[in-house]
Amino acid sequence: MQIRIIAVGKIKERFLQDGIAEYLKRLRPYANLQIIEIDEEKRSKTAPLATVTGVVEKEGERILAVIPSNFVVIVMDAGGKGWSSEKLAASFREWELSGKNLTFVIGGDLGLSPNVCARSDMGLSLSLMTFTHPMARLLLVEQIYRAFRILRGEPYHK
Numbered sequence: 001m002q003i004r005i006i007a008v009g010k011i012k013e014r015f016l017q018d019g020i021a022e023y024l025k026r027l028r029p030y031a032n033l034q035i036i037e038i039d040e041e042k043r044s045k046t047a048p049l050a051t052v053t054g055v056v057e058k059e060g061e062r063i064l065a066v067i068p069s070n071f072v073v074i075v076m077d078a079g080g081k082g083w084s085s086e087k088l089a090a091s092f093r094e095w096e097l098s099g100k101n102l103t104f105v106i107g108g109d110l111g112l113s114p115n116v117c118a119r120s121d122m123g124l125s126l127s128l129m130t131f132t133h134p135m136a137r138l139l140l141v142e143q144i145y146r147a148f149r150i151l152r153g154e155p156y157h158k
Contacts, residue, residue: 001092002101003033003144006066008059008108009040011134023141030148033141038062040108052110060113063105071103073120075112076136080123088143089150096151106136 011017020035027033039062041055067073072095083091095102104124105116117123126139149156 001031001096002071003031004066004068004071004101004103005033005035005106005137005140006038006063006103007035007106007133007137008038008063009133010037011137013134016134016138019138020141023138023145027141027145027148030152031144033144035137035141036066038066056108056110056113057115059108059110060116063107063112063116064119067103067105067119068101071101073103073105075105075107075117075120075123076126076140077112077117077123078125078128078130080125082125082128085143085146086150089147092144092147093151104140106133106140109133 011020024033024035038059041058043052043055105112105120107113107116126136126143131139146156
């Protein structure tokens with residue numbers, strides 16, 4: 001199974017980089033996971049709404065350009081489905097058995113463009129709590145690893 005995480009921006013914090021690298025290493029026996037970082041659109045902190053909309057659209061175009069046409073697309077969205085780790089694992093089983101590959105999309109701090117959301121197959125929420133986008137990337141990679149451990153009956157998820 002191929003899994004992509006497309007994320008807007010680069011992770012600057014070393015502790016998050018290290019955590020993500022650790023889970024990527026642990027995932028190697030289970031899946032081919034690739035993280036694609038999309039450049040954030042430059043803007044001023046006091047940009048008017050029209051500029052903000054344009055920023056989200058430009059980032060969305062970059063995201064759409066790297067989504068393979070035959071991948072299931074899951075956008076990480078606070079309003080998406082809130083699944084347990086076991087439900088995510090069960091979905092991985094279904095996707096794996098049907099030969100599907102996955103793309104998870106994490107937008108920038110302004111969110112995702114309507115075009116990216118329209119291209120998605122579903123929205124998924126990590127929590128009702130709010131996390132930084134870099135932290136969400138670490139949590140998502142950890143949950144993907146946890147899902148594979150659950151599927152294999154391996155002692156990680158307890």
